[in-house]
Amino acid sequence: DKLLGALKTFKAPGAAPKRYDNSPPMTEQELTQALAAGEVIPYYQPKVDIRSGMLKGVEALARWMHPERGMIPPDRFIPMAEQTGLIHELTLVMMRQAMSQAATWHSRGLAIKVAINLSPLSLEVPGFVQKILTMIDEHEVDADQIVLEITESSVVANLGNALGTLARLRLKGFGLSIDDYGTGFSSMQQLARIPFTELKIDRSFVHGAHSRKNLRVILQSALDMASRLELVTVAEGIETIEDWRLLQDSGCAIGQGYLIAKPMPANELPTWLKGHHRRLPELRPLPPGDG
Numbered sequence: 636d637k638l639l640g641a642l643k644t645f646k647a648p649g650a651a652p653k654r655y656d657n658s659p660p661m662t663e664q665e666l667t668q669a670l671a672a673g674e675v676i677p678y679y680q681p682k683v684d685i686r687s688g689m690l691k692g693v694e695a696l697a698r699w700m701h702p703e704r705g706m707i708p709p710d711r712f713i714p715m716a717e718q719t720g721l722i723h724e725l726t727l728v729m730m731r732q733a734m735s736q737a738a739t740w741h742s743r744g745l746a747i748k749v750a751i752n753l754s755p756l757s758l759e760v761p762g763f764v765q766k767i768l769t770m771i772d773e774h775e776v777d778a779d780q781i782v783l784e785i786t787e788s789s790v791v792a793n794l795g796n797a798l799g800t801l802a803r804l805r806l807k808g809f810g811l812s813i814d815d816y817g818t819g820f821s822s823m824q825q826l827a828r829i830p831f832t833e834l835k836i837d838r839s840f841v842h843g844a845h846s847r848k849n850l851r852v853i854l855q856s857a858l859d860m861a862s863r864l865e866l867v868t869v870a871e872g873i874e875t876i877e878d879w880r881l882l883q884d885s886g887c888a889i890g891q892g893y894l895i896a897k898p899m900p901a902n903e904l905p906t907w908l909k910g911h912h913r914r915l916p917e918l919r920p921l922p923p924g925d926g
């Protein structure tokens with residue numbers, strides 16, 4: 636236990652969060668205003684069937700469109716939002732937009748599921764389940780078209796509080812996804828208590844696994860376990876055609892990554908989809924014996 640604790644708190648020297656510019660950190664006040672001004676919006680990244688290549692869903696990823704600093708990625712403001720409690724407003728802002736977008740797509744015949752990332756802190760907000768239920772009613776979307784992604788490490792750390800909320804959301808029909816699987820320290824016994832519907836393998840076990848045996852073994856065992864638990868299997872971080880082929884051969888159901896598409900604004904999805912359909916032949920599984 637002591638060793639585990641030490642591992643968890645271990646940080647390599649200089650492993651502070653990566654900064655891509657020299658601008659000062661974002662403040663609580665700036666984010667409060669940005670949320671009110673509608674500057675925080677979802678980009679959407681496709682999730683596709685790994686055998687047919689067909690679009691199955693999208694994941695909403697927060698982007699702060701700052702009028703002076705340009706687009707700010709979530710790593711730069713989600714941790715601060717969690718520390719200050721602004722994460723609750725951010726979650727609602729993201730959910731509202733994602734559900735309204737889901738309703739629009741569905742009304743145009745694009746029957747895709749929309750995934751939303753949840754902070755574990757949201758699961759402890761009194762009335763959270765009721766808020767989401769009201770929201771899906773308002774936007775006339777079905778709960779089974781919405782997937783809630785929760786990071787493995789965060790959910791296990793807060794399991795006691797989160798479990799009841801997650802169970803209620805599942806009963807209402809929402810999909811529940813374990814995000815970044817493989818990066819936490821969760822035991823099967825802990826994970827088995829949560830009624831998850833999907834398991835997303837962290838990209839550190841996906842990209843490059845074709846040339847690294849240890850990664851491949853972990854990847855394959857996670858996929859085998861997930862399919863036996865009847866979870867939808869998703870691989871994130873597919874960047875190359877080699878990654879893609881390996882995941883196809885491993886029996887993974889859904890793929891996501893830069894090879895397929897980067898996160899994009901909602902209005903770019905139709906154009907992407909057209910180009911993607913032209914590309915499908917190169918993504919189809921190779922006939923046996925060819926590789």
Ligand code: C2E
Binds near residue numbers: 726893
């Ligand atoms: P995540 O939920 O695991 O999302 C996947 C991240 O990997 C996204 O980064 C995505 O852009 C990136 N990604 C996708 N495909 C590839 C690939 O092929 N290669 C590489 N290297 N990266 C890829 P992003 O958008 O910067 O989001 C980072 C994290 O911030 C998310 O990780 C999620 O944990 C959190 N996040 C984003 N939006 C929200 C939100 O609305 N609410 C909450 N609570 N967290 C959010």
Ligand code: MG
Binds near residue numbers: 694752784814
């Ligand atoms: Mg996610």
Ligand code: MG
Binds near residue numbers: 814815835837871
């Ligand atoms: Mg992830």
Ligand code: MG
Binds near residue numbers: 815
């Ligand atoms: Mg992640």
